[in-house]
Amino acid sequence: MSQIQTTAMSARADTRTEPWLVRGVIIAIAVTFLTVFVVLPLVVVFAQAFSKGIGAYFSALTDPEALSAIRLTLTVAAISVSLNLAFGVIAAWAIAKFEFPGKTFLISLIDLPFSVSPVISGLVFVLLFGAQGFFGPMMQAHNVQVLFAVPGIALATTFVTFPFVARALIPLMHEQGTQEEEAAISLGASGLQTFFRVTLPNIKWGVLYGVLLCNARAMGEFGAVSVVSGHIRGETNTMPLLVEILYNEYQFASSFAVASLLAMLALITLVAKTILERHLDEGQFSRD
Secondary structure, three states: OOHHHHHHHHHHHHOOOOOHHHHHHHHHHHHHHHHHHHHHHHHHHHHHHOOOOHHHHHHHHOOHHHHHHHHHHHHHHHHHHHHHHHHHHHHHHHHHHOOOOOHHHHHHHHHHHHHOOHHHHHHHHHHHHOOOOOOHHHHHHOOOOOOOOHHHHHHHHHHHOOHHHHHHHHHHHHHHOOHHHHHHHHOOOOHHHHHHHHHHHHHHHHHHHHHHHHHHHHHHOOHHHHHHHOOOOOOOOOHHHHHHHHHHOOOHHHHHHHHHHHHHHHHHHHHHHHHHHHHHHHHHHHHO
C-alpha cells in the first residue's frame, strides 16, 4: 500500500469523532432512505414483472412490439454512444491539452444538455425538422424522414447524452498534463501516434466510464424521445416509451417485464461503474 493511500485511510479514521449513537442514527437514516426509495421500487418492479409467472414474463419480452422496442433502443444507443465517444474524446483532448479562443464557451456548450429539459430539446428538433420547421421543407423535398423515425430519435438521444464522455475525460486529462505527449513528440512521434500510443492508453478507463454512463442514459431516455418519436407502435417506440404505453393500457405484467430489463441495465451499470471508479482511483494513486 502506498504512502498516500495509508495517509488517506488514517485521515478518514481521524474524522470518526462522533459518538457511536450519532453514527448509528446517521447510518440508519441512510439505509432507510435507500431501502424506501431504491430497493423497494426495484423489488416491486421485479415482483410485478413475474406476477403472472415466468412464462408470461418471457412471453411479454418476446412480443413483436417488445422486440421492436428493444432493437430500436439498442440501435439508438449504439448510434448516440458512437457519436458522443468520437466527439467527447476530441473535445476533451482539445480542452485539456490546448489553449485556444472560445475554450470556455466550448465547455459551456458541452454542459448545455444538463441545464435544458429533455422535452425542450426534443421540441427544438421538432421546430428544426418538422413539416413547418427550418429544415422541414428541404427534408421533404429530398424525401428524408427525420422526425418520427430513427434519425430523429438518434439525434435527440445524442443531444441528451452529449456531455457524458467529455465530462468524464476532461478532469482526467487535465490531471495527466501534457508532459508525456510532449516527450513523445520530441522523440519524433506524429500527432496520431502520440494519441494512440500515449494519450489513449492513459485514458482508457475514463473512456469506458464515460461510455458506460452515456449508454445507460441513452437506453433510459424518455422525454426527448417521446417528443420526436411519434409513438408509432412497433416502429418508433423505445423501451421506456413502450413501458408507458403498456401501463396506460393496463397491461401491468407486460409493462413491468419491459421495465425490469431497464432495471437490470441500471444494476449492471452500477456494478460496472463501481469497478471502473476503482480502476480510475488506482490509476490516480499510481501516478501520485
